[in-house]
Amino acid sequence: MAEKKFYIATFGCQMNDRDSEIMHQLLNESDYAATADMENADLVVVNTCSVREKAEQKAYSLLGSLKKLKRRNPDLIVAVTGCVAQQDGENLLKRIPHADLILGPQKIYDLPQLVKTVEKQHAPQTATELNSAFVIPPFLPDVESGSQFKRFVTIMQGCNNFCTYCVVPFTRGREISRAFDDIIGEVSHLASRGIKEVTLLGQNVNSYGLDSKDKCAACASGEKTCRSTTNADFPALLKAVAQIPGIERLRFTSSHPKDLSVRLMKCFAEIDNLCPHFHLPFQSGSDRILKLMNRRYTAADYLEKVRQLREIRPDIVLTTDIIVGFPGETDEDFEATMYLLEEVRYHSAFSFQYSDRPYAKSADFPDKVAPEVKSARLARLQKRQSEITLARNLEYIGQTMPVMVEGQGKADNQWSGRTVTNHIVNFTGGSALQPGQTVEVEIEEGLLHSLRGRLVG
Secondary structure, three states: OOOEEEEEEEOOOHHHHHHHHHHHHHHHOOOEEEOOOHHHOOEEEEEEOOOOHHHHHHHHHHHHHHHHHHHHOOOOEEEEEEHHHHHHHHHHHHHOOOOOEEEOHHHHHHHHHHHHHHHHHOOOEEEOOOOOOOOOOOOOOOOOOOOOOEEEEEOEEOOOOOOOOOOHHHHOOOOEEOOHHHHHHHHHHHHHOOOOEEEEEOOOHHHOOHHHOOOOHHHHOOOOOOOOOOOOOHHHHHHHHHOOOOOOEEEEEOOOHHHOOHHHHHHHHHOOOEOOEEEOOOEOOOHHHHHHHOOOOOHHHHHHHHHHHHHHOOOOEEEEEEEEOOOOOOHHHHHHHHHHHHHHOOOEEEEEEOOOOOOOHHHHOOOOOOHHHHHHHHHHHHHHHHHHHHHHHHOOOOOEEEEEEEEEOOOOOEEEEEOOOOOEEEEEOOOOOOOOOEEEEEEEEEOOOOEEEEEOO
């Protein structure tokens, strides 16, 4: 019997990228093999994101197009996973009647078994329960596929912050920290197989471990062996991961400013292999809008933490997220955002127009900002940020920086890699470099989206 084929389409954030890697491995270990040809797949998994409207629309567009494939191959199984699946649940079957499996983020580990159920029963299956006692299972990733030198490692899922514009607490549940020993075990497994860089993932990594101080998730599930006995917080976890032999670079994302402690800031000075790149969303520079967003800090609080960070680690690179056009945002509120942008001078920023999201409290807020006003404000902010980004990148000219090779560049005799500050560098020189190898590169040119240089030595 020929091996069945699966195809996974992923939309949205790095958390979804990691979830897709997990589902890919689980399916590989069952009766399926991956294919890059969606039209010849026996199983198509669409891993969705609903944090932003654009990602949700793209996912629905792909799901709609799968109707033709289903007509051509009635045995094709269409699975919908991720935040849209959790958000819409069984109602999604009304919009996408050719879907066979609706799977929430907590249920991805059950994907192979649920696919078999669909095959046997020939009926749609829905698994979207969110359980506060859920335990993120131990997981040892396959390193034969995917990047051979860097990986994401999930340390927690869910969020307790309930920012009024965000759906994450409703689609991924409340914060659940993964067992400390399981994280160390996974990173050790990766390092022993040649992985040199890991990025620790969570909706709010700063609060890692806080949910298990009174009663750990493993104990709550009734396990005989508790894997969370250390009750470590995030700085302690960072230090433990950093000490694993073979890990040359350590990164993490994402952080909430209200939970950024001085202990965590000091990690950037105390941990040699912790990369000096910090993504710290501020969303708005207006205290009034921040309060409406339920962010629980002020612009002054945020700027003080930036000052402390730069005092502790002067060369740290800061990036951020910004929402433009939140309900009720006035010209004065937007100018406060522009002021904060000028004060911090981020190396780059992800900026978006506000859009109503299902379940988010702000969807019911009055005083929605007109689309043309949001567009104009976003265009102005992005133009200024591009100018700042270019100026920041020009500052690296003449410096020699360690670059981890990612592969060959587009031009002849050109290579591409990243600095510890997460800058893409395209450089010349060298004829037999390997992905994951770290080389010294002298920066000769600063561009908007990358640096250019030449191999030294």
